Amino acid sequence: MAAISELAVVEEGAEIGEGVEIGPFAYVSAKAKIGDRTTIGQCARIDGDTTIGEECRIFSHAVVGSIPQDLKFHGEEVKLIIGDRNTIREFTLLNPGTEGGGGVTKIGNDNLFMGYVHVAHDCIIGDRCIFANAATLAGHVEVGNGVVVGGMTPIHQFVKIGDLAMIAGASALSQDIPPYCLAEGNRAVLRGLNLTGLRRNLPRETVNELRVAYKELFERGKPLKEAAEALLAGAESEEVKAMCRFVLETKRGIPYERMKDDK
Structure with a gap:
C-alpha cells in the first residue's frame, strides 16, 4: 500500500x-506511472x-518530466522513461524527449544523479552511471553503461560517451569519448584509459589489451580511422572491437592530441 x-x-x-x-507538497501528474517501493521526497515534482x-x-x-527546454517544442506528446533503482538528488532536472529526437528521453537502471544535474531532451543513458553535482547534458546526448561524469x-548536444568512460570534473565536452577512456580539460581531450574503472570491472588481460589498443589508436600518430580499421580486423577482445x-562510427570526432608517428 502506498504512503x-x-x-x-x-x-x-x-x-x-x-x-x-510520496512526501508533503510533492506533485505527481495524471500521466505519471510510479513503480513499486519508489520514494518521492518533499516538494519534488513528477510531471507529464x-x-x-x-x-x-x-x-x-x-x-x-517537465517540458523540454527546446524552442521547437510545441506541446506534442513526449515521454520520459526511467528504470529501476535510480537515485535522483535535490534540484535535479530531467526532461522528456522532443519530436525531433523520437519523443523519448530514456534512463536505465542503478544510476546516480547528484544535486543540480540536468538531463535535457532526447538523451539516452545506460545503467550504473554517476553524474556528479551540476553536470549538464544537452539534448540528444547518449551515454553508455558505467560512465562517470x-x-x-557540460556536455554538448549529440555527443556520445562509451561504456566505462570517465569525464573529469569542470571539463567541457564537445566531442565523442570512446568506451573505457578518460577525458579532461576545457575543451576536454583524451588523457588515457579510465584505469580505475576498468580494473574494477574487467579482467587484467582485457585491461592490458585495451592499453595496447589505446596506444595504437591515439599515440602512434597514424590516421585514426585507418588505425581503427587495422585493429578491428585483428582484434579478439570484444572490448577492443x-x-x-566507436571510433569508426563517430559523427562528432574524437578529441585527442595528435602525436607524431614514433616508428
Whole structure:
C-alpha cells in the first residue's frame, strides 16, 4: 500500500505502485506511472508522461518530466522513461524527449544523479552511471553503461560517451569519448584509459589489451580511422572491437592530441 502525504498532490489517473512513498507538497501528474517501493521526497515534482521504475529515490525539489527546454517544442506528446533503482538528488532536472529526437528521453537502471544535474531532451543513458553535482547534458546526448561524469561538466548536444568512460570534473565536452577512456580539460581531450574503472570491472588481460589498443589508436600518430580499421580486423577482445567500432562510427570526432608517428 502506498504512503502518500495528505499535503501531496497526486492527480487522478496517476498509476502508483505498491509501497510508494510520496512526501508533503510533492506533485505527481495524471500521466505519471510510479513503480513499486519508489520514494518521492518533499516538494519534488513528477510531471507529464513520465514512467519511473521500482525502488527509485527522488529527493526534495527534483523536477522530473517537465517540458523540454527546446524552442521547437510545441506541446506534442513526449515521454520520459526511467528504470529501476535510480537515485535522483535535490534540484535535479530531467526532461522528456522532443519530436525531433523520437519523443523519448530514456534512463536505465542503478544510476546516480547528484544535486543540480540536468538531463535535457532526447538523451539516452545506460545503467550504473554517476553524474556528479551540476553536470549538464544537452539534448540528444547518449551515454553508455558505467560512465562517470564529474561535477560542473557540460556536455554538448549529440555527443556520445562509451561504456566505462570517465569525464573529469569542470571539463567541457564537445566531442565523442570512446568506451573505457578518460577525458579532461576545457575543451576536454583524451588523457588515457579510465584505469580505475576498468580494473574494477574487467579482467587484467582485457585491461592490458585495451592499453595496447589505446596506444595504437591515439599515440602512434597514424590516421585514426585507418588505425581503427587495422585493429578491428585483428582484434579478439570484444572490448577492443567496441572501441574500434566507436571510433569508426563517430559523427562528432574524437578529441585527442595528435602525436607524431614514433616508428
